[in-house]
Amino acid sequence: MNRVPEARTIAEAYAFLELTLPAGESWLDHDRYTTLHSEDEHYVLRFDGPYEGRRISREVRIPHVTHRAAEEAGQRFGPGRSTLVDAGQWYALEAAYAGMAQAGLDQADGGIDEQTYRAVVDAWAAAAAAAGEVAKFLPAEGDEVPSGAFWTEHGRRVRSLRRDAFRRDRLADVRRFYERRADELRSAESRGALRSAESRGVEAGADRTTATGSVARVPAPRTPPEAERLPSADSGADEPLPARTYAEAHVYMDLHPCDCGSGLFDRSRMRVLADDEDGAVLRYAGPCEGCGAPREFTFRLPPRPGLPPGSPYLFSFPDDGPSRLLDPGDWAAVSVGYAWLPDAVADGALQPDEAALLDDDELLRLLTGAAGALDEVLKFFPPGVEALPADACWTPTGREFHRHDPDWFRRDRVTRLREQRYERLAEFPTRYGR
Structure with missing residues (x-):
């Protein structure tokens, strides 16, 4: 029973x-x-x-x-x-509650009615409470939620993509931010300040309070020209998704899991639907391994080999421009997610018997991906620009990553991290006996 x-x-x-x-x-x-x-x-x-x-x-x-x-x-x-x-699921709930709160504010362009006001305040409070639940898994000594706090497939997947979300400093900062947003809205309501957006003259580019409490000039959101026609999950549209390589197609599927949280399905069933002067059209389809729901993605690759020179695990060719599928925040999250397992091996955080079970080719793929994803972030920097603004990120994952750690999007920091990643990739086989 x-x-x-x-x-x-x-x-x-x-x-x-x-x-x-x-x-x-x-x-x-x-x-x-x-x-x-x-x-x-x-x-x-x-x-x-x-x-x-x-x-x-x-x-x-x-x-x-x-x-x-x-x-x-x-x-x-x-x-x-x-x-x-588990901790990963609480983080997913935190992000969902915060997204609901922000969506409620964004949609209330004619003013906030009583029902919307209460829903938004409750969503900010729920986000703070969910972040508090993540923090309960922190050890007494230590700055990161341990791996044992992730016992569901959903939670482990979230951790692999956003390991930085489970650090003590982020959890403390974000709880204060959510609580402050709820308190500010309550205060505005009590002063009768919830007037219509039109009467306040609020429009794209108006001053808004940032997560640090300061007032900053917020530009109107910038959407890449292609983004409006790119589905955010399984592709059922007639237009295939524009991937530059097989590796980029796979990481896109990784970042768009099923509603049940699983990103796994049998991708060996890939079919080539077309292969002509415009490139190859690939279709990946199969039942979700978590719940059995149908998954389907269709991509178009340029008319050239699907594997870039140097390594099949890189996400683009050297002369390619920035991705049209994933934004710089997505790529930052990919780098963090790909790096944590080989870093755990290098830092001795795994038991010897656990490390011995890891496949060398898989570690090579993760190390190359962690470094290559930083190449992808740098491709979004125009010449002479030293920091990417928040509106350079257009996906939920990318916007959330930028909001929690905008310093990640400074050219000097990304360049330094990239150098460190490629150094670790070069030294890993000899230094760590792999």
């Missing part, structure tokens, strides 16, 4: 259900088919409804005692560490 999962609070139970219910093409009506009722010692949150041609039933129990304790302490998700939602 399967054990019913137990959450600390009703809020955590809802979060757990949303993370674990399967993904598909249809809209999942959580509100209509989710019920909450009380038993002697527990609440029971249950989803029981139709989805994708079948009926799905899930339930989570919440002890009255832990829910009451959390309410009394003002803890949204509960006391202590979560045993249901």
